Amino acid sequence: MPFTRNYITHRVISGLAFFRFQRQGAAAGWPVGTPFDAVRAFTATVVSWLILVMSAGILESPVHAEVAAKPFPQHTRYAAGSIRPGHVTPAQLDDATLAFYRKWKAKYLAPSQTAGNFFVLVDEDEKGKGPRKIAVSEGHGYGMLIVAFMAGAEPQAREIFDGMWRYARAHASKINPRLMAWKQVTGEVSKRGDEDSATDGDLDIAQALLLADVQWGSTGAVNYRDEARALIAAIRKDEINAKTWTVKLGDWVDANSPMRSGTRMSDFMPGHFRSFQRVTEDADWGRVIESGYAILGGVQTKFSPTTGLVPDFVIGVDREPRPPTDKFLEGKHDGHFSYNSCRVPLRLGLDFLLHGEPRAKTAVNRITDWLKVATNGRPERIVAGYDLAGKFLNRDDHSMAFTACFGVGAMCDAAHQDWLNALWDHIVASDDPGDRYYARTLKMLCLIAMSGNWWTPAP
Numbered sequence: 001m002p003f004t005r006n007y008i009t010h011r012v013i014s015g016l017a018f019f020r021f022q023r024q025g026a027a028a029g030w031p032v033g034t035p036f037d038a039v040r041a042f043t044a045t046v047v048s049w050l051i052l053v054m055s056a057g058i059l060e061s062p063v064h065a066e067v068a069a070k071p072f073p074q075h076t077r078y079a080a081g082s083i084r085p086g087h088v089t090p091a092q093l094d095d096a097t098l099a100f101y102r103k104w105k106a107k108y109l110a111p112s113q114t115a116g117n118f119f120v121l122v123d124e125d126e127k128g129k130g131p132r133k134i135a136v137s138e139g140h141g142y143g144m145l146i147v148a149f150m151a152g153a154e155p156q157a158r159e160i161f162d163g164m165w166r167y168a169r170a171h172a173s174k175i176n177p178r179l180m181a182w183k184q185v186t187g188e189v190s191k192r193g194d195e196d197s198a199t200d201g202d203l204d205i206a207q208a209l210l211l212a213d214v215q216w217g218s219t220g221a222v223n224y225r226d227e228a229r230a231l232i233a234a235i236r237k238d239e240i241n242a243k244t245w246t247v248k249l250g251d252w253v254d255a256n257s258p259m260r261s262g263t264r265m266s267d268f269m270p271g272h273f274r275s276f277q278r279v280t281e282d283a284d285w286g287r288v289i290e291s292g293y294a295i296l297g298g299v300q301t302k303f304s305p306t307t308g309l310v311p312d313f314v315i316g317v318d319r320e321p322r323p324p325t326d327k328f329l330e331g332k333h334d335g336h337f338s339y340n341s342c343r344v345p346l347r348l349g350l351d352f353l354l355h356g357e358p359r360a361k362t363a364v365n366r367i368t369d370w371l372k373v374a375t376n377g378r379p380e381r382i383v384a385g386y387d388l389a390g391k392f393l394n395r396d397d398h399s400m401a402f403t404a405c406f407g408v409g410a411m412c413d414a415a416h417q418d419w420l421n422a423l424w425d426h427i428v429a430s431d432d433p434g435d436r437y438y439a440r441t442l443k444m445l446c447l448i449a450m451s452g453n454w455w456t457p458a459p
Helices: 005-021 036-055 062-066 090-108 137-149 157-170 199-216 224-238 270-280 284-303 341-355 358-374 400-412 414-429 437-450
Strands: 109-111 118-120 133-136 183-185
Touching: 090 109, 090 137, 090 437, 118 133, 118 137, 118 157, 133 137, 137 157, 137 199, 137 437, 157 199, 199 224, 199 270, 224 270, 270 284, 270 341, 284 358, 341 358, 341 400, 341 437, 358 400, 358 414, 400 414, 400 437, 414 437
Parallel strands: none
Antiparallel strands: 109 118, 133 183
C-alpha cells in the first residue's frame, strides 16, 4: 500500500492513540492483537520519515491538514434557561443527527463538473421550460455550515469544504465578485438575471469560513479567516443598507431600487453578525443587530400581537416597517409567515442558545406559545404557512422546513419541554417524500442545533 498523506496521518494518529489507550488501536484500524512493540516501531519509523520529508518541503503537516479542532459531537453548553430534548440521551441525539447527515450527504452533496469542487443539489419541482435549477447560494451556505459542524464524523470534511468554497468563488456575482451568484442551472452556469447575489447565502458562507478557521486553521491552501474578512467586507458594502442598518435582499438593490426599503426577515442573523463584529472589529454590525431587533419587536407588537408570527418580507424600513399587503418580491404570501420566514425561529433561537440574547427568547417564545395552542401540542398539525393572525394558508401543505425550525425555537424555554420532546420525535421520524432540498437541508441544520452541536467561532 503506498504511503499517501491520508494513510500516514491515519496510522500515526492511531499509533499514538494506541500508546495512550493500549486497546483502542483496533478501532483506529490496527488489527486486534497487534503487538504493542510493532505499533510503536511503525509509529516511530513513520514519524521519523515525516520529519525528513517535511523538512525537505515535500509534504505539509498532515496532522494539521486532517484533524478538526472541534469534531462532531461537541455538546455545546447553551445559554442558561435553554433546554434540549429531554427524553433521549445525548448519544441518541448525536446518532440521529449523524444518521440523517449521511442520508443528506448522499442525496444532496454533489460533485461539480470541475474536479474537486462540490455544491448542494437543488431538487425542487419547477414549472416551465428551460435549463433546470441545480444550485443556489442559499443552499451552498447551508452546506458549508453543515460540513464544518460535521467535521470529525465526516472524514472528508476539509476536502469537501474547500471544494465548496472553490465552487462559490467560481460562481461569483457579476456586481460584486466577492459575493456568490445566487443561482446556477444545468451546466453550472448562471443565466441573465441570476448572476447577482442573495444575501442569505453570503451570510452563511462567511460564517462557515469562520467556523473553518477554528476547525483547521488558516495556514493551508485556503486562508479561511482572510477569505471571511474579505467576504464580510463585501457584504457590508453591498448587502447592508447603511442608512437604515438593515439587511438588503442582495447586491442588486442599489440606492435607486424600489426594493431598497425592504428586508427579508429570515436574513436577520444576529448570531452571524456578532461573529462578523468580533472578527472585523466593526461596530456597525452592532447597529445591524439593534435595527433588526427593533423592527422585529415592532412588527410582532403591531401586526401579530397574538401569534408573534413575522412576514417573509418587511417594507418601509426607512419610515414605517410593515408587512407588504401584496406581492413584494416573490408572490402573494410575501406578507405572511411562509417559506422564507419559517427560518426565523432557527436564526433567533440560535442567538439565544449561543449568546443568551433576551430579545431573541422573547420573540421566539411568542411564536412557540401560540403554536402549541394552535396545534394542541401535536407537531403533525403544523402546516406550511400562516397569515399573521395564525390562519393557515393551505391546510394540506406540510413541510419539515417549518417544523424543524420551530424545534430550535422551542429550546429557548423550559416551559416547552414536552413540546420540544414531541417535536424531536416527529422531526427524526418524518421522511415525507414531498420534502425536497430546502426542507431536508433545514432539517439537517436544525438537528445539529437541537442535538447540542451548534457552536460559534471564537473571536
